[in-house]
Amino acid sequence: MKVSGSQNYDSATVLDINTESPFYIPAYHINSSPMFYGDYSSCRQLFPNLYGSGSQTTIPGIGRVNQVSIFYQRQLNAFFDINAGINAVKFNLPYSIGQSFGMFGSLTYHPNEVFRIKIFGAYSPNSRYNFNNIYYGTTIGYDFTDRFGMEVGIQRYYDIQKGWQITPIVTPYYKFNKFSIGIDMGGMIYNMIQNTIDK
Numbered sequence: 001m002k003v004s005g006s007q008n009y010d011s012a013t014v015l016d017i018n019t020e021s022p023f024y025i026p027a028y029h030i031n032s033s034p035m036f037y038g039d040y041s042s043c044r045q046l047f048p049n050l051y052g053s054g055s056q057t058t059i060p061g062i063g064r065v066n067q068v069s070i071f072y073q074r075q076l077n078a079f080f081d082i083n084a085g086i087n088a089v090k091f092n093l094p095y096s097i098g099q100s101f102g103m104f105g106s107l108t109y110h111p112n113e114v115f116r117i118k119i120f121g122a123y124s125p126n127s128r129y130n131f132n133n134i135y136y137g138t139t140i141g142y143d144f145t146d147r148f149g150m151e152v153g154i155q156r157y158y159d160i161q162k163g164w165q166i167t168p169i170v171t172p173y174y175k176f177n178k179f180s181i182g183i184d185m186g187g188m189i190y191n192m193i194q195n196t197i198d199k
Contacts, residue, residue, distance in 0.1 A: 035060065049074045063093035065131070071104075081108040089131040100124060102132030114143040118153075127160070134158040139169055147175050151182065 036058050043053035054068045071085025084105035091098060102124030110116035118139050124132030139153030153169040168190050173182030 063091060066090045079109055079111060087132055100126050100128055100131045116141045149173055
């Protein structure tokens with residue numbers, strides 16, 4: 001068989017075109033694109049009440065960030081839950097390579113199934129690029145129905161440029177069978193009120 005061009009091919013020649021992926025992509029990888037090959041996100045129970053999580057994130061044109069956390073979760077009794085852990089971040093950016101460490105925790109009081117009060121906080125001796133933040137605050141949560149609830153409170157956090165700042169927390173959430181989804185609208189509401197006062 002003659003194919004256009006200067007090369008001749010035998011009619012019995014079989015062209016084997018491999019359409020499979022050229023490399024193995026584990027199930028916990030978050031993006032199958034070669035640009036993000038190696039990026040992953042995983043969380044597992046290590047021991048009773050002890051959990052670990054890790055991730056790698058590639059920021060195109062900026063660099064790569066690796067994070068690992070180990071945290072302890074336990075229901076102390078019928079009314080109190082505790083959550084505490086440590087976090088480490090390693091970043092590889094064009095003009096900065098280093099790491100950041102931090103710790104975080106929370107204590108939740110729930111006298112019944114629909115009402116709870118939570119105090120929380122986090123500290124990092126080196127909060128470069130806001131990988132590990134410094135903050136503390138408290139919230140009050142209430143489940144209006146089996147699916148819908150609201151969490152409101154206040155948080156004080158440290159901004160590298162502005163110093164200590166205060167922001168409200170307003171988080172409506174929807175509960176599914178195994179998890180819940182919520183969006184914190186406190187910062188947006190605070191900015192809207194502040195802009196209205198300034199005008």
